[in-house]
Amino acid sequence: MMLPLVLLHGFLGSGDDWQDVRRHWPNQRALISPNLPDAQTLAGSEDSANIEVYSRYAWEQLQTNLPEQFHLLGYSLGGRIAMHWASQATGRIQSLLLESAHPGLPNQAARRERLIQDRQWAQRFASEPLSEVLHDWYQQAVFQDLSDCQRTQLISARRRQDPAAMAALMRVTSLGEQADLMTQLSQQKTFKAYITGGQDAKFMATAQALQAQKPCLKLVLFDTLGHNCHAGAPAAFAERISHLLSNEERPS
Known part of the structure; x- marks a missing residue:
């Protein structure tokens, strides 16, 4: 039986970001690509809101419209949310696939530095001309x-x-x-594959670190691509992920 595949988009994206993958999908497996919910309620009412809180909120908002069992693939921020869903929704997620998703920074100093950077970006998004902020956003090394x-x-x-x-x-x-979810992910039985571009050095290193901790993890590498593989080569992406899921469902 072909279980549906739920696709979670990245920051600034929407469910429509998966349209090209859907167009090239080679079989009849259902693809579900919801829009992640607005975070303004959490940001405005709870100072302690973080990715874990938001992931629970997103699950509460979306889970009634998701199948009883499904495969889950998340890209970037969507992958970080998917990591949390995999531990929150045990029994419903058959397999977890991550594309260019960060498992977490390894120490408090790195987290503190990143928090400062992200708050600066948030302030810019809220207060500066959006076209200028987006121009600078997409100039980042990633x-x-x-x-x-x-x-x-x-x-x-x-x-x-x-x-x-x-x-x-x-x-x-x-x-x-x-x-830092690196160890938790390596122990997560549903975590089956990490997808990354060969030109994305940062997330290639992440993929290799995960595979070192979880040798059975499948590394799906797109040699000539960067951070967003599903946008860079949607036909090849659809073919490889479809094949991977079909193998997962094949009786051993």
């Missing part, structure tokens, strides 16, 4: 593989969003307030 045309297209698509919502999500989901 997006170095993007062409000028791709950056322009992303900025054009993202600038229609609500800056206050962007700022709230950045504050609530800062990597600076996330626990």
